Amino acid sequence: MARAPGWSVRLKLTLSYAGFLMLAGALLLAVVWVFLLRYVPDQPHPPPLDTLGGTVYRADDLILQGPSRHDLLSAFAPRAAEVMVFLLVFGLLGGWILAGRMLSPVTRITEATRLAGTGSLSHRIRMPGHSDEFRELADAFDTMLERLESHVAEQQRFAANASHELRTPLSITKTLLDVVRKDPSHLTEEFLDRLHAVNSRAIALTEALLMLSRADQRSFEPERVDLSLVAEEATETLLPLAEKCDTTVETSGDLAHALGSPALLLQLTTNLMQNAIVHNLPKAGSVWVTTALHDRSVALTVENTGEELTPELISTLTEPFQRGTERIHADHAGVGLGLAIVKAIVTAHDGTLTLAPRDGGGLRVTVRLPAAPPPERDGRRLPPAPRRSPE
16 A cells, blocks of 8 residues: 655654653743742842941942842743753653664564565564563464464465365376277276266365365354254264164254354264264274253264274364275265364354264264354243253
8 A cells, every 4th residue: 555655653752752851841940930930029129227226228229139030030041941952852862762662573573574475474573571562462463473374384285185186086087088089999887987986076075175165254144053953864864874884873962052054064963974984893883973052052972983093193184185094985985075174164153173082992073062042032031942861
């Protein structure tokens, strides 16, 4: 943004310091002048007549004693002017030095801002000294730079991984089409099935990327959603997959109403349950889905049996295109965005996502969302709904 040149902040502060000092000096001199005027007469007083010796002086022989106001003004005015000149010089010089010392943190913050503007996000101010307003600003700026650098690095990794994931099915499709173009006899039903599977994977990846972007934008109108009903709906949808993978799914818990998008919360629950089914034991696996109502929040917990997972591995599962272990059921392998989408949806609903290893193997995922307020009818809040007994 183009701006007309103006005075620097340091010069403005210097003039402000000097002006304040001049005003304080003028007021002090005025107080001294008024105080002196109370004890100095307009005209000098004559000396008392000495009548004891019998001598009487004439009026024109009287010797005047004590200064008059005119004499005081003649002596006071030059000294006051000298003091004001000294205060002006001292105020300008001292104000310039003080303003420079006070604004030195702003200079360091400005330099860091310019470096960040050129793309260098690794620079930190690290302002020394005790806490004050400027140092709090510098610390907040360092925190912002750290988060921005982390976000940019995450976006770069995401773009690279997304390009790699999309390139793989597209390259396979191109290879298959080249083979058919050279020899049309390869166009068999098996070939078409292979081409259809690769194309379906590319479409699924694209839809997952679109879902992830919509979740980050928070472009939805919050509605009252019961997570227990969402869990039951997701269970019914994934029941064929669970039967095919020899996995049992159990749902239980309380009525848990949250404010959010029904479609996104259903997607969240579906992703968690699908991951729990796919990342499971080869046979006789189990998945438990529970909902709970707390004072100011509701919780959705999805647990599953499976392999032993380390905390280091679990901390990377919510990153895009990160897969914990090789999936047992390879025919239902996802695109690596399931938990990344879950994390984005939870963030969009101002909730928290917690992943922890389960005793005996497997994973426990807990989603906490702000509880929806009780519904109102005729201006009065209805009592909370009774809790549902576990199935």
